[in-house]
Amino acid sequence: xxxxxxxxxxxxxxxxxxxxxxxxxxxxxxxxxxxxxxxxxxxxxxxxxxxxxxxxxxxxxxxxxxxxxxxxxxxxxxxxxxxxxxxxxxxxxxxxxxxxxxxxxxxxxxxxx
Amino acid sequence: xxxxxxxxxxxxxxxxxxxxxxxxxxxxxxxxxxxxxxxxxxxxxxxxxxxxxxxxxxxxxxxxxxxxxxxxxxxxxxxxxxxxxxxxxxxxxxxxxxxxxxxxxxxxxxxxxxx
Numbered sequence: 043x044x045x046x047x048x049x050x051x052x053x054x055x056x057x058x059x060x061x062x063x064x065x066x067x068x069x070x071x072x073x074x075x076x077x078x079x080x081x082x083x084x085x086x087x088x089x090x091x092x093x094x095x096x097x098x099x100x101x102x103x104x105x106x107x108x109x110x111x112x113x114x115x116x117x118x119x120x121x122x123x124x125x126x127x128x129x130x131x132x133x134x135x136x137x138x139x140x141x142x143x144x145x146x147x148x149x150x151x152x153x154x155x
Numbered sequence: 156x157x158x159x160x161x162x163x164x165x166x167x168x169x170x171x172x173x174x175x176x177x178x179x180x181x182x183x184x185x186x187x188x189x190x191x192x193x194x195x196x197x198x199x200x201x202x203x204x205x206x207x208x209x210x211x212x213x214x215x216x217x218x219x220x221x222x223x224x225x226x227x228x229x230x231x232x233x234x235x236x237x238x239x240x241x242x243x244x245x246x247x248x249x250x251x252x253x254x255x256x257x258x259x260x261x262x263x264x265x266x267x268x269x270x
Contacts, residue, residue, distance in 0.1 A: 074256040085246055085261040086198070129198070133256065142211060143259060145190075147197030 043068050045144045046132050052150040059120045063149045065130030066112045077104055077115050078129040080148065086129055089115075120153045127151070157181075159262035161247050167268045170239060176232045176265045180249030185227050188259060190246045191216075198246065204230060205252075234267075242269045 048065045055061045067075075075092035090097065092104040092113050103116040113132075117124055130146035160179040168174055180187050189201040200214040204224045215221070219237075224230040234241055244266050248259035 076258050085264050087261070088258045091258065131258075140210065142200075142203060144200070145198040 045069060045134050046130055046146040048130050048146040048149045050147060050149060052152050054152045054154065055120050056154055057120055057122060059153075060116065060118045061120055061151065062114055062116045063128055063130075063151075064112050064114050065132075065146055065149075066110075067130075067132040067134075068111070069132070069134045070111060071135035072111075072132045073135070074133040074143070075104075075106060075113050076131040076143075077102075077113075078131055078145070080127045080129055082126075086145075089128070117151075120151075122153050122155065125151055125153045159247055159249050159260055161245075161262035161265050163265055164263065165266045165268075167270065168237060169270050170237060172237055173233065173235045174237055174267065176234075176245050176247075176267070178230045178232070178247030178249075178262060180228070180230070180247070181260055183251070184249035184260075185252050186250045186257070186259075187224060187230050188248045188250075189222060189230070189232050190248065191243045192246060192264075193243045201232070201245075237267075237269045239269045242267055 045068050077089045078086040079089045080086040090099050092106050096105040101118045105114045127148040127150045129148045133141050134144045135141050162177045187204040191199045202222050203211040207224045219235045222232045244264040246264045248261045250257040250259045
């Protein structure tokens with residue numbers, strides 16, 4: 043099982059739609075979670091951190107479900123400019139205590155007029 | 156600097172040549188990471204530095220790949236005897252410290268093409 047799994051998509055939605063992505067992780071000891079955005083042929087950029095109580099930043103809402111070991115990203119009122127690949131990032135804790143961030147392979151979103 | 160700086164932006168070289176890629180992290184960031192991303196694929200972790208030591212080299216694909224870092228500054232990724240499958244974008248990221256609760260900030264990447 044992959045440490046971080048995402049549906050690769052693509053998710054095709056019209057402008058104005060609400061769309062949600064889920065990401066599952068395997069390590070129950072994980073404590074830190076992020077969503078990154080990557081535009082075509084560009085570097086990943088931090089979109090938002092994910093906090094235990096859930097958090098919102100404008101049209102974007104991130105939530106964490108520890109019991110089921112998944113995080114979600116909800117985008118409301120989709121814009122054409124939201125078209126990108128969304129990367130789920132989770133810190134993985136090894137048995138040795140060593141931790142590192144692991145990136146999912148991303149979910150591609152296409153917003154059409 | 157304001158952000159992570161990588162050079163060169165693009166590198167085209169012949170199979171069998173050695174290449175050296177450079178990363179200059181954000182000032183004050185002690186942790187530095189190298190990733191590889193092939194076209195249409197996800198990020199592939201290569202190596203992580205904390206200061207100038209590398210506690211995790213697990214992602215280096217072969218002994219042709221090596222990396223070093225001087226102090227808490229510039230890192231170089233060296234690929235010897237390049238092969239066509241090495242063609243990819245090589246991304247560098249830095250974060251404030253080794254704690255993985257800190258987000259990583261990426262450079263623009265080096266696009267490497269092996270002919």
